[in-house]
Amino acid sequence: MLTIYKSKKWKSNTIHLKNSGKSTLMSPAKMPVMKMDSTIRIIAHGLKNFIAKEKYIQRTEMQMRNALLKLRFLYLDRISGYFNKTHEVKNVHGRPIFHDRFAFGINWGWWHPNEHWGNIKDDGNPYIIWKPEQVERSINGIALITDMNNESGEPSVKSGQVCLWKSIYRAFGRYRIMAKVPPGGVQYWFSGWLIGKECREEIDIFEMMDSDSKGFTVTIHGWVKEEKKIVFSRHFRLTVDLSEAFHLFEVDWQQDHVTWYLDNVKLCEYRGKHIPTCPMGLIVNNAVCRGFNPDRVPKEKLSRMFPMVGEVGMVEIIE
Secondary structure (H helix, E strand, O other), X not given: OEXXXXXXXXXXXXXXXXXXXXXXXXXXXXXXHHHHHHHHHHHHHHHHHHHHHHHHHHHHHHHHHHHHHHHHHHHHHHHOOHHHOOOOOXXXXXXXXXXXXXXXXXXXXXOEOXXXXXXEOOOOOEOEEEOHHHEEEEOOEEEEEEEEOOOOOOOOEEEOEEXXXXXXXXXXXXXXXXXXXXXXXXXXXXXXXXXXXXXXXXXXXXXXXXXXXXXXXXXEEEEEOOEEEEEEEEEEEOOOOHHHOOXXXXXXXXXXXXXXXXXXXXXXXXXOOOOOOOOEEEEEEOOOOOOOOHHHOOHHHHHHHOOEEEEEEEEEEEO
16 A cells, blocks of 8 residues: 655655555655656556546536436426416626617618528529518517518528627627517528628527427537537427417527526536637528428418518627
């Protein structure tokens, strides 16, 4: 057995070796080199085991924390009916830098009407067009309307999208969107997201990607070895229909973490090495699923699909 302690005789670290019941005390300076090498290996092995145990404890703590968050989320959803109603917007710490409740409709001095990135079919042509007239004032804020487009030479679907690049284009902050999503999930792909014009990195605050409006996905798209990849993604499935009331979707994007919330409840957090650091702009849009082709959809179903409305009641950004 090996113990290291302070010796009054040598006033330095001494090594106490026990072997077969016998004990020997010697100065490190007088100890043979081979013995010292063996001691270093023993100490290194002990440190390695200690570090491994620490990592195991940290990993276990993270798993327990995620499990508790999930249990809390399930309790609020299934037992208390928390997500069945529209919630108040609670104040959070930080300096507000943008706030819009759309009291007088859309202010095109602040917002930009569209962005054509993405939205490309397999043949390389766009399948949807964003038009300012598809953004209308509603009793609760603004309505983003998706409908068939009959204009010659244009894509077959038109929709509403608003971008905040004119007034806010920055790195980091807490982004809050009060929205009532359309029913139908990925069929309309209603979403709120951040994207950088130059870096093309992306943080999805929420994307309605289920076959109905009871679930959504949060994602970070970043660069890994010069290739754009999904570096973090979580899916949340509820028992309530998010299209039946307004809900507060939030992301807190900081240098050391990205955290998502729904109706003031923390959902998940990312603290990895691929947190975006470039300036980004906010987009909120209604749409249709990628590569949508109305020629492949029966007319009866098209008449049920369109027009479809998603509403935005508030957008707030906090430093």
